[in-house]
Amino acid sequence: DAGVIQSPRHEVTEMGQEVTLRCKPISGHNSLFWYRQTMMRGLELLIYFNNNVPIDDSGMPEDRFSAKMPNASFSTLKIQPSEPRDSAVYFCASSLAHTGGNIYFGEGSWLTVV
């Protein structure tokens, strides 16, 4: 299996621009997670989906962030407008269940907002 695939791997954008991060989970996994990692706050869960339905988005920092999962093989995380404090590594992960068990991470999208 190819694992969780994320794109882009690196993105540098100007403040105020829209950023869209993409994720393809492992085939057959029914749960998908978006995490953000920074030195200050570590790994934070932003949102997770089960069977393409958002279950908990309480970790989404504010209305500038939105996530969608139109089908079982694709999800996006969008930031509009982006701000310098959004600079972080954004990880997508998937698993067979949204509670319990191990999850599989992608390689991350490194976002820098200048």
Place this chain on the structure above:
Amino acid sequence: SQKIEQNSEALNIQEGKTATLTCNYTNYSPAYLQWYRQDPGRGPVFLLLIRENEKEKRKERLKVTFDTTLKQSLFHITASQPADSATYLCVLTDSWGKLQFGAGTQVVVTP
């Protein structure tokens, strides 16, 4: 509030020795606990899961213990190698069923 505590200082260890990492938690009643490894520029990778009724679990040179009375897990890397150098993350499931990651402990194994 629920908290996961891992040593924030890097653990420097000589090749061949055993590295021991500690994970302490408060306000969790976990049915299981997990350990992940993260290399620089990469996503975390699952290593081991130990359930509350298991005192110890092993996988190759890795050993994990889980003491629900002390609210502590110990993670051991025996016969450490430079390739073991990475950050190791302790992970618990919170009361809502979501995985919560500790901040991680960096391990540096020198030849």
